[in-house]
Amino acid sequence: xVRDKAADASSDKAGTICRALRRAIIEQALEPGARxxxxxxxxxxxxxxTIARHALGQLAAEGLVELRRNRIAVVATPSWQEARxxxxxxxxxxxxxxxxxxxxxxxxxxxxxxxxxxxxDAARGGPDAVSIRLATEFHILLAxxxxxxxxxxxxxxxxxxxxxxxxxxxxxHSSDCAVNEHHLLIDALESxxxxxxxxxxxHHLDSVAERALVQxxxxxxxxxxxxxxxxxxxxxxxxxxxxKRRLDAAE
Amino acid sequence: xVRDKAADASSDKAGTICRALRRAIIEQALEPGARxxxxxxxxxxxxxxTIARHALGQLAAEGLVELRRNRIAVVATPSWQEARxxxxxxxxxxxxxxxxxxxxxxxxxxxxxxxxxxxxDAARGGPDAVSIRLATEFHILLAxxxxxxxxxxxxxxxxxxxxxxxxxxxxxHSSDCAVNEHHLLIDALESxxxxxxxxxxxHHLDSVAERALVQxxxxxxxxxxxxxxxxxxxxxxxxxxxxKRRLDAAE
DNA sequence: GAGCAAAAACATGCATGCACTTTGCGTGCC
DNA sequence: GGCACGCAAAGTGCATGCATGTTTTTGCTC
Numbered sequence: 079x080v081r082d083k084a085a086d087a088s089s090d091k092a093g094t095i096c097r098a099l100r101r102a103i104i105e106q107a108l109e110p111g112a113r114x115x116x117x118x119x120x121x122x123x124x125x126x127x128t129i130a131r132h133a134l135g136q137l138a139a140e141g142l143v144e145l146r147r148n149r150i151a152v153v154a155t156p157s158w159q160e161a162r163x164x165x166x167x168x169x170x171x172x173x174x175x176x177x178x179x180x181x182x183x184x185x186x187x188x189x190x191x192x193x194x195x196x197x198x199d200a201a202r203g204g205p206d207a208v209s210i211r212l213a214t215e216f217h218i219l220l221a222x223x224x225x226x227x228x229x230x231x232x233x234x235x236x237x238x239x240x241x242x243x244x245x246x247x248x249x250x251h252s253s254d255c256a257v258n259e260h261h262l263l264i265d266a267l268e269s270x271x272x273x274x275x276x277x278x279x280x281h282h283l284d285s286v287a288e289r290a291l292v293q294x295x296x297x298x299x300x301x302x303x304x305x306x307x308x309x310x311x312x313x314x315x316x317x318x319x320x321x322k323r324r325l326d327a328a329e
Numbered sequence: 330x331v332r333d334k335a336a337d338a339s340s341d342k343a344g345t346i347c348r349a350l351r352r353a354i355i356e357q358a359l360e361p362g363a364r365x366x367x368x369x370x371x372x373x374x375x376x377x378x379t380i381a382r383h384a385l386g387q388l389a390a391e392g393l394v395e396l397r398r399n400r401i402a403v404v405a406t407p408s409w410q411e412a413r414x415x416x417x418x419x420x421x422x423x424x425x426x427x428x429x430x431x432x433x434x435x436x437x438x439x440x441x442x443x444x445x446x447x448x449x450d451a452a453r454g455g456p457d458a459v460s461i462r463l464a465t466e467f468h469i470l471l472a473x474x475x476x477x478x479x480x481x482x483x484x485x486x487x488x489x490x491x492x493x494x495x496x497x498x499x500x501x502h503s504s505d506c507a508v509n510e511h512h513l514l515i516d517a518l519e520s521x522x523x524x525x526x527x528x529x530x531x532h533h534l535d536s537v538a539e540r541a542l543v544q545x546x547x548x549x550x551x552x553x554x555x556x557x558x559x560x561x562x563x564x565x566x567x568x569x570x571x572x573k574r575r576l577d578a579a580e
Numbered sequence: 581g582a583g584c585a586a587a588a589a590c591a592t593g594c595a596t597g598c599a600c601t602t603t604g605c606g607t608g609c610c
Numbered sequence: 611g612g613c614a615c616g617c618a619a620a621g622t623g624c625a626t627g628c629a630t631g632t633t634t635t636t637g638c639t640c
Contacts, residue, residue, distance in 0.1 A: 090398060090593085091593090091594085115620085115621065115622090116621075116622070117620090117621075117622095120595095125594080125595085126594060126595045126596070127595085127596090127621095127622085128379070128593090128594060128595065128596090129593090129594070129595090131383075131622085131623090132382075132383070132386060135383060135386055135387065136386065136390055139386075139387055139390035139391070140390070141479070141482075147341060147601090147622085147623085148600085148601050148602065148621080148622055148623075149601090149602075149621085149622080150602095150620095150621065150622080151622095159477075160477070160478060160479060163477040163478075163479050163480055164479050166425065166480075167422070167425065167479060167480060167483060170421040170422065170424070170425050171418070171421065173421070174417065174418065174421050226410075226411070226414040227411060227414075228392070228411060228414050228415050228418060228487075228490075229414055229418060231392070232418060232483065236479075239479075341623085342623090342624085366590085366591065366592090367591075367592070368590090368591070368592095371625095376624080376625085377624060377625045377626070378591095378592085378625085378626090379623090379624060379625065379626090380623090380624070380625090382592085382593095398592085398593085398631095399591080399592055399593075399630080399631050399632065400591085400592080400631095400632075400633095401590095401591065401592080401632090401633095402592095581640105582639105582640090583638105583639085583640085584637105584638085584639080584640100585636100585637090585638085585639100586635105586636085586637085586638095587634100587635085587636075587637095588633105588634085588635075588636085589632105589633085589634075589635085590631105590632080590633070590634085591630100591631085591632075591633090592629105592630085592631075592632085593628105593629085593630075593631090594627105594628090594629085594630100595626105595627085595628085595629100596625105596626085596627085596628100597624105597625090597626085597627100598623105598624090598625085598626100599622105599623085599624085599625105600621105600622085600623075600624100601620105601621085601622075601623090602619105602620085602621075602622090603618100603619085603620075603621095604617105604618090604619080604620090605616100605617090605618085605619095606615105606616090606617085606618095607614105607615085607616085607617095608613105608614090608615085608616100609612105609613090609614085609615095610611105610612085610613080610614095
């Protein structure tokens with residue numbers, strides 16, 4: 079397992095459910111918008127609603143599920159703008175990671191990274207979900223090598239959210255070329271050229287975001303409000319909840 | 330109120346407790362290490378343990394309280410290294426904020442910011458806790474102007490954690506000069522010089538961190554293990570839980 | 581008086597139960 | 611046939627109760 083969040087200690091049941099759901103979400107077994115009733119979860123995992131509820135609370139704090147009062151919890155459905163913002167934050171965070179790591183990784187650590195990328199390579203023909211999960215775990219692995227609990231937490235969290243984004247907006251086979259970029263990243267980290275590695279990470283994440291977010295009109299979007307937004311221009315209804323800022327600045 | 334996290338909707342009791350505790354923590358009414366028993370909280374806020382527990386879970390997810398299994402929850406006590414890392418992340422995040430905001434703020438927004446700084450100014454003679462809270466809220470106010478929920482969430486969270494850090498390591502009157510830097514920041518934001526404003530924010534936060542973290546030996550530290558760490562060098566005990574990385578690079 | 585063990589008090593982990601809210605569906609009215 | 615109303619099913623919000631684990635106090639021994 080990749081996660082080492084404080085919330086999921088070894089033997090607590092809520093943590094187990096958290097991990098299971100998290101994985102299900104990032105592997106797209108649970109699509110955005112999927113319903114997560116407390117009793118169903120509790121029954122499925124053999125615990126009471128109390129625990130399921132607690133787990134959902136944690137996941138909501140991470141931004142993976144949406145929790146509305148008196149309503150069923152659902153897997154989060156980030157808007158396009160949120161997705162873009164998430165990637166922007168991720169870029170900064172991961173630049174910080176590689177800047178801290180550049181030239182400081184042990185041979186063992188480099189080997190671990192390379193082994194992971196090999197795994198990604200092997201999964202190339204397999205299902206998309208696995209590729210995405212492995213790619214995400216590569217970034218989390220990097221974060222873990224900083225040994226900074228806070229950085230690890232934030233990068234993990236935001237990487238998971240990006241997964242969610244990918245499953246909403248991403249095209250089927252957009253993560254293939256990323257494997258090679260991971261290789262380049264490792265080489266640059268080994269060389270110790272801090273600026274180069276930061277730039278590389280920047281471009282890597284930027285192009286992942288680019289590949290995922292080019293098509294602003296979501297294909298299998300399920301958020302009614304967003305879909306209806308363009309049509310609402312004629313109606314005198316409320317100005318929607320969406321953000322209008324920077325929509326013109328789409329690349 | 331400054332917070333608009335998803336977790337604390339308007340009428341849910343857990344959110345109320347969250348906000349109350351958060352405020353108590355950042356105003357140093359609850360010092361790091363303070364005990365937070367579920368029943369006591371529940372009784373104090375007129376709710377059951379279930380709710381208090383939920384609130385503690387949220388706060389733990391934010392890193393403000395530590396939750397150990399079968400043990401009483403306590404206000405988090407970040408290590409010096411964690412504090413340093415927190416500020417590093419904060420710098421990147423807030424640089425992102427001001428880069429997005431530079432030259433794009435309306436007159437009303439600028440006025441709001443200036444009003445807040447005036448408030449900070451007025452609180453100069455008052456208790457430290459209020460100054461620190463206001464200074465923190467200034468940064469959160471900035472983040473909110475990006476209208477990016479994710480950025481708002483992360484900046485808020487990390488700013489609160491920095492508050493916690495300050496109450497652990499900070500010297501009594503270290504936040505005074507920060508008010509002026511806030512003024513400069515607003516002017517730079519208005520001018521629209523993105524690079525300048527990013528640099529300004531960087532230096533501002535860096536110097537806050539500097540002022541707070543110079544004295545690595547914590548004055549009113551309550552973590553026995555950390556206090557004992559330097560003395561443990563002679564003893565053949567376990568190598569402690571602290572991180573050794575970069576400790577030599579202390580400025 | 582110091583050291584230690586048992587037990588009481590204390591606090592959490594978790595399940596269950598009840599009240600309230602939302603939602604889906606069927607019925608009756610137009 | 612279509613629409614509004616209302617009832618029942620489903621689901622959450624929250625409190626309480628019991629089991630378990632931890633901390634402190636007590637009481638005994640040396």
